Amino acid sequence: MQFIFIGGAPRSGTTLLLNLLESHPDIVGFPFEHKTFEQYFWHNGDINYLRENFIKNSREGQQAILSSEYLINEYVRKIRGYYGKEFSVDIDPKLFLATYLNRLSISCGSLQDVFDGLAQGILDSNSFALSKKERLEYFCFKQPYFTELFAKETSKELPEARFIHVVRNPIARYTSAKKRFLDIYGHAKNPVHINRQNTVFAHAEVDVTSYELALKNQRNIGGQRYLIVKYEELVSNVDVTMNKISKWLKLTPHYGWKTSRLGEEADAGSSYVTRRGVDEAAASRNEQYLRITNQAEREYHQYLLTKSKIGKLYGIESHVNTKMLIRFVLNFFYKESLGQYVYRLLTVFNNIRVLSFGSKALPERVKKKNAGLSGAI
Template sequence: MNPEVRGRRLIFVGGSPRSGTTLVQNILDTHPEVFGGPEFDRTRDIIELRRKLHHSIERGRIDTYCSKEKVDAALAGMIEGFLLPAADRAGKRYLSEKTPWNVLVFSELLDLFGAARFLHVIRDPRAIFASMATVAEKAHRKGVTPPPYTEALDQAIERIRECAAAGEAARRMAPGRVLTIQYETLVTHPEAETRRLCDFLSLPWHPELLHPGQKKHAGEKTLDGVWYDRKDFYRDPDTSRIDRWREKLASEQVARINAAFAADPLFRGFGYDFTADARSAGDRITVPAEERDSHAQHGAEGAADRPKISVVLITCNSGKYVRESIESLLAQTLPFHEILICDDHSEDDTWEIISEYAGKYPGLIRAFHHERNLGIAKNLNFGFQRATGDLVTLVAGDDRFHPRKSELEWEALRARPEARVVYSNVRVIDEHSRPVSLWYDGKGPRPPSGDVFLPVCTKRFFPGNRGVFRNWMVYRSAFEEAGPFDESFDLFNDWDMAVRLAARFPIVYSGEVLVDYRRHGEGVHNWPARRRATDMAAAIHKNMPLITARRPDEVEEIARHLQDFLE
């Protein structure tokens, strides 16, 4: 079947857990032409299989047996084969598959099903976490272990951000096929919103859509008394839960959520108020849907004061991880002006993967492949010399950015106009993308801002970590003034650059965990100790004029710490 017509009977619903996806699914299931069944759960697993098969094809290991096109046709057929018979048995034309985590693979489902439609549900993050906390309480009462994100606020914030960023990225990719539905608008103006939903799906509107709680739904078979009981499941749209978080959450929790989402362009575009005296979300839903959609899309895509940010991605035999790295750049809530990918003569499938993405995003991704290995510093300079943005940031092919990295670092720079460089906290992950540790876990002194020359030289940015800030974002003019990466050594060129930047400019800390730094057996951190010591000694010697220009007490402290490090 032509990929452009695959999925014409499918509707995929997704969003953060507790965002209102169940209400949307029950509304769809109330429509005479739609069957909205229980959660299928395994769409993400099928997409993960697709990724693995595509990866093996790109490496030339299984192309004897299949092509990407054949894989996609088979997997699309499998999904339709699982789902559509349920719609047929119910005598319905369309099948709506609602699993909240669907949103994380919307972009790939868009590729797989050229005619499917997608619904991304968003809700006030405070209300989401309040609902998650209720789930955790019910689970404990039943002797069940709840998912960590229902109790740990940091994890909940990360999940909400991840889902929102993925849904918005999919909408940008195919705005005519992805509709964002705001929970508060749906329950405040159910007729207007369900009419808008039907228009999007090219379906006639029916009054029954206003009363999904009055119809039996197949999804009730998964009721477990934890996520839903019958009373909560069979509800019509109502506004009683919009502000329930005010009674449920502690003031400290509200403050942390407000700080996390105050600058988010998607939520800001939909009118959420994250100030201390925030009005009700229901009170703010007063504009027509068409105007609100336009406002949200412009809030997420194009404020006039938004800078042009370039990102330089360097790779060398990064095939295991480079997809994750590129996807993290594409998922930014403040989109990059350009993505420059500089491949340093990879001998695995890295370049094939890069070429695939460059073909998909020709106006965004600029890809370069070196015919010989240049080394880290030369490869970085190659990318920075070609950057055209007002600001530039950098990432290695085995690391990842948080979806709000560019946005929150830009906000930090705007709050400190004198600063020319911004950096963030770092989460260490392993080869399987599992979190290992944070560089700053809230214990000890907060990472510094302002004149950070002394912390740079003494490598005391993060308690217990002898590193300096990494994956920073810098004004391109400031980088040009500091000079290029030193190509005479590969290790510690990050420290050398940090010294030169800190000697010239104020630097600001964003206060957020925005970088995933991967530790694995093939990373440069595993290079021989002798080479690391040699490069560090060379970097120190080179920067002695900058070091000795400081106050005598600082020079003495720097000398003591550097000597300890070399020993």
């Protein structure tokens, strides 16, 4: 059994790709995002940690949710409340936990052992996954951003692993992320902070560094193991793109891109998608972008992206002038306390400096525990 790891900035289509891949009869996927990469490397493969908090404490990652009936029920309740739609997790938590712990009990706690335990846990505890076990070729995991952040280390420990990075137009991705934030939390139209960082910078930082890391990983790991897929191509022509991915994986192309990990039709996971299946209109969010942002916000956002590689990929241009800077300085003030307003002004020019000149150094910073990005991941 080989592993596929899906990465990309959050809201880039990683959930959609996982569901589409899992419609292939030779692929099974892990149903939640996991935190294996960061937790494993941050804890230096500590076997005691991997047998305890990693798999039993939900704060350590969504993989722990599957080990407890209570945590599964709480997660289902939360998702139903957020999105107002039916949601279920067809997992036997006792079987999942027992299988994982059994694998770790006979191992030294290598990264291979952890992923073997998680994968085998799903195969033993989910009937749909079990039905595909006989012809299984790949087991697929998805984790936005941290997949590309630790791809180099992972590729050395798992030399057969494949990586797929999904890149999406930052305008559409920002719109999707902000719309989801507003839908769930019901904040004001212009939320201005994520973990004490300006919202616009927080998302631009993730877009810039995520794509930069993907390009670097593809060069270092090689195109045979590291593939970059554009979200827009995935949703506009799913058959062509998925056939390309199947051939890259050396699998027979499969045309029924409908069935997700629970045996249901694939769902893009986007707050804009009201029906199941692939939403071709999701490729562009320009109308929604204009509706939920203001002019100063858009100008600042596009300015942060214009010098980056992902900005050039999508033709994002910004024309900075005095009026734009004045608008941004004055904007939001009536929705912020004086302290927040001053804090934002003090950080904004440093934000511009970081993304313009220091983005290559950011990944090394976030590889350290408790020294993460601005909060958009």
